[in-house]
Amino acid sequence: MPELPEVETVRRGLEPVLAGKRFNKVEQRRPDLRFPLPERFVARLEGRKVERLERRAKYILAHLDSGEVLTMHLGMTGRFTITKPKGNSQQLGEFTYEHGADATHDHVVFTMSGGAIVTYNDARRFGYMTLMPEAELIEHPHFKGLGVEPLGNELNADYLARRASGKKTDLKAFLMDQRIVAGLGNIYVCEALWRAHLSPDRVAHALATRMGKATPAAERLVGAIRRVLEEAIAAGGSTLRDYKQADGSLGYFQHRFAVYGREGEPCLTPGCRGKVRRKTQAGRSTFACRVCQR
DNA sequence: AAGAACTCCTGTTGGC
DNA sequence: TGCCAACAGGAGTTCT
Numbered sequence: 001m002p003e004l005p006e007v008e009t010v011r012r013g014l015e016p017v018l019a020g021k022r023f024n025k026v027e028q029r030r031p032d033l034r035f036p037l038p039e040r041f042v043a044r045l046e047g048r049k050v051e052r053l054e055r056r057a058k059y060i061l062a063h064l065d066s067g068e069v070l071t072m073h074l075g076m077t078g079r080f081t082i083t084k085p086k087g088n089s090q091q092l093g094e095f096t097y098e099h100g101a102d103a104t105h106d107h108v109v110f111t112m113s114g115g116a117i118v119t120y121n122d123a124r125r126f127g128y129m130t131l132m133p134e135a136e137l138i139e140h141p142h143f144k145g146l147g148v149e150p151l152g153n154e155l156n157a158d159y160l161a162r163r164a165s166g167k168k169t170d171l172k173a174f175l176m177d178q179r180i181v182a183g184l185g186n187i188y189v190c191e192a193l194w195r196a197h198l199s200p201d202r203v204a205h206a207l208a209t210r211m212g213k214a215t216p217a218a219e220r221l222v223g224a225i226r227r228v229l230e231e232a233i234a235a236g237g238s239t240l241r242d243y244k245q246a247d248g249s250l251g252y253f254q255h256r257f258a259v260y261g262r263e264g265e266p267c268l269t270p271g272c273r274g275k276v277r278r279k280t281q282a283g284r285s286t287f288a289c290r291v292c293q294r
Numbered sequence: 295a296a297g298a299a300c301t302c303c304t305g306t307t308g309g310c
Numbered sequence: 311t312g313c314c315a316a317c318a319g320g321a322g323t324t325c326t
Contacts, residue, residue, distance in 0.1 A: 003319055034302070034322090058320080076320055077304080105304085124303045126320060141322090169297060178321075185319050260319090282298070285317080299325070307317080 002074050004058060004150065004183030005229055009236030010080060011055045017082055017116035018050045018062060025111035033107060033122060034075060038131040044068065045110075045131070057146050057182035061137075069134050071142070075126025077105075083117040147180045150225050155181060157214035157222050164207040164218070171207075172200035172281050181225065187260045188228055190287045194259045195224035197269070199293045200286045259287040267292060 002010065023045045028037055038044065049065040062070040072078075108120040108129070120127070130142065137143055147163075148154035163180050174180060175189040184192070193200050198217055207218040258268045263278040267289035274291025 006319070034320090073320085075303095076318065122303095123305060124318085124320095126303070167296085173297080176320095187319055283300080284320095297326090299323105301323075302321100305318085307315105309315090310313090 002058065002078070003185035003188050004055075005188070005232035005236055007058045007060060007074065007183070008055050008233050010074070011053055011060050013082065014060070014080060014118065015053045017112055017114055017118060018110075019053050020050065021116070022047060022049045022113040023110055024113050025109075027109040027111075029107050029109070033125050034128040035130075037108075037129060041129075041131065045070065049113075056143065057149070057178060058185070059142070063134065067133055068131055069137055071130045071132075071137075072120070073128050073142075075122060075124065075128065077124045078120065078122040078127035081119045081121060083119070084115070145179045147178060147182045150181050150183055150229055155222060155225070157218040160218045160222060161208035161214035162212055164204040165212045167204035169204050170200060170281070171198060171202045171204055172286055174204035175225075176282075176284075183229075184225065186284050186286075187257065188225070188232070190260045191228045191258060192221065192224040194269075194288060194293060195228060196220040197292050197294065199290075200281065200288050202294070259289065262287060 026042045026045045028041050031037060044066070045064075048068075050070075051063045051065055054061040054063070058073060060072045060074075062072070064070060105121045105123045105125075106119050107122055107125070110118040110120075112118060120129075130140070132140060148159060160180075164174060167174060169177075171193060172189060175184050175192070176186070178184075190200070196217065198221060202217075207215055207221065209215060259276050262276040265276050267274040267276055269289065269292045272289060272292040274289040276287055276289055278285055278287050280286070
């Protein structure tokens with residue numbers, strides 16, 4: 001489900017109920033998600049304190065006082081629900097959800113020392129969790145080849161140009177590749193390419209000159225990626241704030257997309273007369289305007 | 295060996 | 311209304 005802005009929003013929502021708190025009780029309701037849950041999962045968590053909660057790419061990382069790190073990936077449909085001691089619930093995910101309404105896909109439940117009950121729900125079970133000593137994290141297959149954080153300084157036009165150099169794949173696949181830029185997904189790749197006026201079909205190495213130097217297209221793309229992610233995070237944050245005083249429903253993803261999900265509708269580029277088209281690339285829907293994205 | 299296709303799983307949606 | 315194919319914010323594995 002979530003891309004970087006959604007994962008970051010979930011992290012921010014979880015932080016106050018996890019960071020500095022202990023796992024008083026951990027319920028594991030099935031042996032696996034996408035992969036088997038870690039060995040002795042419950043025993044290694046119970047009694048441990050979360051020292052801090054970080055995000056890397058689309059992973060949420062809980063650093064524990066045992067020296068281990070709990071990593072959580074939400075896959076396509078993973079979500080966390082926080083139930084506060086008073087009984088009202090807060091959902092960090094896509095859909096409105098009344099806590100307790102349907103526990104069919106509630107797979108892991110954390111009861112924290114602050115009193116919050118944090119439930120991981122994942123219908124498709126494409127999400128996963130791992131638990132390992134902090135030192136092993138950088139060598140772990142999930143993290144080792146991960147590309148740069150798009151909101152950090154490492155993402156710049158020269159980096160993109162260098163990584164794109166010689167790559168014959170198209171820009172859509174290039175940007176979806178977590179080894180290049182970590183955290184983008186189908187929606188934000190479509191949105192960033194639209195903002196940069198670049199066709200998803202353009203060959204990736206067109207971002208670089210023959211000398212491997214960045215092109216104006218690479219510069220535009222970097223700016224577009226940063227801005228769309230920053231705006232989305234800001235929107236997620238404000239939604240969460242509103243929610244705290246709300247009654248139990250959360251319209252979480254209210255961000256307005258320029259192309260994603262807008263097949264057949266007019267392109268929003270000022271002065272452009274094109275329509276948004278949808279096509280399938282690598283089994284995923286790509287939305288783009290053929291007129292202003294070249 | 296890069297690049298594309300296939301796969302895991304369940305739920306929702308839209309067309310007939 | 312029912313049925314069924316298509317599709318869904320991901321990414322590891324297996325192919326060509």
